[in-house]
Amino acid sequence: MRKVFHFDSPPEPYVADAAVLCCFDYRISRAVRKFLKKQAIERADMIVVAGGAKTLASPRNDFEQDFILEQVRMSIRLHQTKRVLVMSHSDCATYGGLAHFKGDRNAEADHHRGELLRAGELLTSHFSGISVEPYFVKFDGIWEVRNADGLKSAAPAKQTGAREIA
């Protein structure tokens, strides 16, 4: 091997402040980074894949969902992760973009709300002792999914709150 770049990275083992599942869409990457900083999430295990929360809520195939669950499991096991942020975003190509909702941003947001809650429920049903926070990323900022309190408390998952509004 030949060294092509010098940079000093912290070599110590770490406990992750959070695992973050989000889409690889470049347009939202800066907002997500800044939001994490604002949330004082410094050490994040980033799970960046096409669709973000979609891979759990409405995966294209079983492999996709299993793979992402395994990534979260690894973050919990290796880095003692207690907090998982799940995100989806406006105009995501994996949903057919805003065009799929005929340009109706409210319809899009409603749909994503259901997706994010479903992704969150899946996580809380698989992993005990984590808090799950669903967020919808728009081009003007990041929106917390309301009435997701059932997801926030550590497992065993309280099904009631989240189910009512899903």
Ligand SMILES: [Zn+2]
């Ligand atoms: Zn996307």
